Amino acid sequence: MGNNASRELVKLGDTGKTVADITEDIRGYTARDGSGAELGKVEELLIDPGEEKVRFLIIASGGFLGMGKDKAFLPVDTVKSINHSDHEVLIDQAREHIAGAPEYDPDLEEAISYYETVYGYYGFSPYWSPGYTYPALPYHPR
Template identity: 50%
Template sequence: MTRDNAAVLGKLSDSGQMVESPDEDVRGRTVTDSDGEDIGRVEDLLIDESERRVRFLLVAHGGFLGFGETKSFVPVEAVTRVTDDQVFVDQARDRVAGAPVFSPDLADKPDYYASVYGYYGYAPFWGTGYINPGLPPRGHM
C-alpha cells in the first residue's frame, strides 16, 4: 500500500456490511491475552472496504462500566483462537494496553496503520507476499 493506492479501512458497524454468519461475528466478545488474562472486549472490526477483509480488531480496554476506556487496534494476525465468547490473542495484556491509541482522526492514515503493525511486530497487509490469515475458525488452536 502506498499513498497512491492506500486501502480504505472502515468500521464494520459504519459500513452497512454484515458478517456472513452471526456465529462468526466476534464483536462484543472478551479479548483474552497470551497469559489467559482478560484485556477488554471487541468493540468493532476494521475492514478493508475493497477486499471486504478484517484487518484489525478495535479493542476497548480499561476503565469502569465504559468510562475511561481506552481503545486500540489489534491486527487480525494476533488472533490465535476464537470461542463462543472469547477472542484469544498472542499478545500480553500490558502490550495491548501500550499500543498506539485509537483516534478517529488517525484511523484512516496509512502511517498510523504502519505504526500499529510495527508496534506488534507484524508485516502490514499491503506488504509484498502478505497472506491474510482471517480470523481462525471457532475453537481452533
C-alpha cells in the same frame, strides 16, 4: 494494493454489511491475552472494503457508560483463536505489550502511517505488503 485510497478502512458497523456467517461476528466478545488476562471487549472490526476483509479489531476496556474507555487497535493477525461457546478471542500478545502500543486515536483510523506503526509494533507486515497472507480466520464481511 497500489495506492493509499485502497487502504482506507471502515468500521464494519458503519457499512451495513455483516460477516459471511453471523455466528462468526466477534463484536462483543471478551478479548484475552495468552495468559488469560482480560483485555476488554471487541468493540468494532475495521474492514478493508475493497477486499472485504477485517484488518483490525478495536478492543475497549474500562470506563463507565462509555466514558473513560481505553481502546486498543490490534491487527487481525494478533488473533490466536476464537472460542464461540465462551464468546472469547485469544490474542497472541501479552497484556503489558498491548498496554504500550501506539495510542488509539479515532482521528487516525484512516492514516496509513498509523497502520504501519501499529503493524510494526506488533511485529507484522502491513496487509498491503508484497507477500502478505491473510490469517486463516472466519472474517469475511458480506
